[in-house]
Amino acid sequence: MTANGRRVFVLGGGVAGLAAAFGLARRSLAVHVLESRGWLGGRAFSSPDKERGEALDNGPHVMLGCYRAMRDLLRELGTEGEFQQDRSLTLAYRTAGAVTMRLSLSRLPVPLAMPWALLRLPVPFADRMRAFRGMLATLRRAPAEWTLGDWLRRRGQAGMPDEMLWRPLCRAIMNVEPEEAAAEDFLCTLREAFAGSAAKGAFWLPRRPWRELVGDPALPALQRAGVTVRTGARVAAFEPRDGRIAALVLGDGERIELGRDDAVVSALPWFALAALWPGAAPPFATLRSSPIVTAYCEQSPTARPLPDDGPVVALVGGDPFHFLIRRPGDDRRRFALLAGGNRSFDGQTVATIAQRARRQLELWWPGVDLGDVSVRVRKEQHATFIAGCGSGAVRPAPGRLSGGPGNLWVCGDWTATGLPATLEGAARSAAAMLAAFT
Numbered sequence: 001m002t003a004n005g006r007r008v009f010v011l012g013g014g015v016a017g018l019a020a021a022f023g024l025a026r027r028s029l030a031v032h033v034l035e036s037r038g039w040l041g042g043r044a045f046s047s048p049d050k051e052r053g054e055a056l057d058n059g060p061h062v063m064l065g066c067y068r069a070m071r072d073l074l075r076e077l078g079t080e081g082e083f084q085q086d087r088s089l090t091l092a093y094r095t096a097g098a099v100t101m102r103l104s105l106s107r108l109p110v111p112l113a114m115p116w117a118l119l120r121l122p123v124p125f126a127d128r129m130r131a132f133r134g135m136l137a138t139l140r141r142a143p144a145e146w147t148l149g150d151w152l153r154r155r156g157q158a159g160m161p162d163e164m165l166w167r168p169l170c171r172a173i174m175n176v177e178p179e180e181a182a183a184e185d186f187l188c189t190l191r192e193a194f195a196g197s198a199a200k201g202a203f204w205l206p207r208r209p210w211r212e213l214v215g216d217p218a219l220p221a222l223q224r225a226g227v228t229v230r231t232g233a234r235v236a237a238f239e240p241r242d243g244r245i246a247a248l249v250l251g252d253g254e255r256i257e258l259g260r261d262d263a264v265v266s267a268l269p270w271f272a273l274a275a276l277w278p279g280a281a282p283p284f285a286t287l288r289s290s291p292i293v294t295a296y297c298e299q300s301p302t303a304r305p306l307p308d309d310g311p312v313v314a315l316v317g318g319d320p321f322h323f324l325i326r327r328p329g330d331d332r333r334r335f336a337l338l339a340g341g342n343r344s345f346d347g348q349t350v351a352t353i354a355q356r357a358r359r360q361l362e363l364w365w366p367g368v369d370l371g372d373v374s375v376r377v378r379k380e381q382h383a384t385f386i387a388g389c390g391s392g393a394v395r396p397a398p399g400r401l402s403g404g405p406g407n408l409w410v411c412g413d414w415t416a417t418g419l420p421a422t423l424e425g426a427a428r429s430a431a432a433m434l435a436a437f438t
């Protein structure tokens with residue numbers, strides 16, 4: 001139902017676009033989602049894998065309990081209950097040669113539980129104390145020009161705290177090495193996750209493929225909300241006139257004329273919006289992206305499964321993979337190896353990547369029968385933007401884009417949410433855009 005016939009075209013059906021569409025529909029606007037791919041969900045999606053006979057995610061996505069805006073969207077989609085919701089953070093570490101350690105927080109608030117957990121790690125006392133001091137230092141803001149690598153050096157975190165605590169966290173949160181990550185963006189996320197109750201810093205692990213959690217349920221839910229959804233509708237150009245977008249041109253040549261009151265909400269990745277930009281390239285076109293490569297492994301049914309160290313295992317010094325992730329409820333012989341921001345995969349074939357995964361399994365789990373482990377590879381070259389030093393200056397605030405067409409609004413994980421590229425950043429950007437939308 002529309003109150004005034006004003007139309008809003010939401011470009012992009014990822015998390016930000018979906019959250020924006022639901023919010024706009026609640027205001028009784030005529031909302032149209034235009035998504036270039038054949039499905040909704042954006043970068044959190046799954047595709048059928050013939051060899052496995054099931055859908056595999058484009059890469060495992062893990063949430064934290066502090067993802068409040070993302071949880072709002074999942075609630076809207078009826079899938080918030082499809083996660084294993086841990087009550088506090090537990091993270092296992094495994095080194096080459098099979099030594100395993102566990103950082104396990106009690107259910108006390110994280111600021112109380114974390115020091116205790118750090119002090120119990122089975123590493124030299126001096127290292128534990130340094131890690132503890134580093135954790136305290138996260139409470140203070142870091143200068144905008146510091147990378148996390150700078151911060152680690154200046155806060156005396158080289159060696160064990162860097163390798164076991166900060167580097168795995170940085171890879172998981174920022175999808176780059178500390179030397180490339182803006183210290184303050186990282187610290188801001190940590191403060192949010194670790195400054196409150198135990199549950200806010202705990203993992204939320206999906207029990208089903210992401211497509212079933214976001215993309216598939218989104219279509220009927222949007223339709224029920226009165227939103228028109230067009231998939232396979234790539235926006236190829238903006239037609240500017242009098243400082244506004246006067247028409248949207250689709251890839252097949254179709255033109256959508258916009259009236260004086262009609263608005264456009266871009267929930268596109270920055271590079272897709274920059275490609276549509278009328279005139280000189282906008283500042284955000286300089287953002288760079290970082291890849292994620294996943295090797296989905298399956299041991300043969302008769303093989304002895306890898307030991308179960310928990311759903312998320314940080315592979316200390318992991319080369320090339322940094323994490324092992326298991327989907328709750330899956331057979332123990334199935335798991336994913338994940339590498340965030342590792343450029344050594346650039347240009348490598350799937351066969352080479354699979355070979356590297358097998359080699360790392362042999363080193364990290366010596367003695368385990370890996371004879372005919374099957375490996376399926378998923379490679380996302382533009383998985384996330386890099387929240388590096390200087391990116392803060394070019395990330396626009398979610399809302400109306402200053403200097404852009406007057407009827408263009410913008411959201412997406414890459415806008416200035418204070419967070420790096422995450423599902424939560426995407427969902428929050430939509431909430432911030434909606435708060436500014438008039």
Ligand SMILES: Cc1cc2nc3c(=O)[nH]c(=O)nc-3n(C[C@H](O)[C@H](O)[C@H](O)COP(=O)(O)OP(=O)(O)OC[C@H]3O[C@@H](n4cnc5c(N)ncnc54)[C@H](O)[C@@H]3O)c2cc1C
Nearest residue numbers: 012014015016036042043059061062235383413422423426
């Ligand atoms: C493998 C992988 C693992 C990740 N792991 C995590 C994780 O563990 N935790 C976490 O919080 N985050 C994770 N992320 C990041 C998270 O997926 C993103 O931050 C989030 O999904 C971004 O949402 P978005 O809506 O801003 O953008 P997108 O999801 O990119 O949505 C943009 C949409 O616009 C569409 N589009 C593009 N061009 C056009 C056009 N011209 N016309 C119309 N439509 C267009 C795209 O098809 C897409 O659907 C991961 C990302 C990847 C790729």
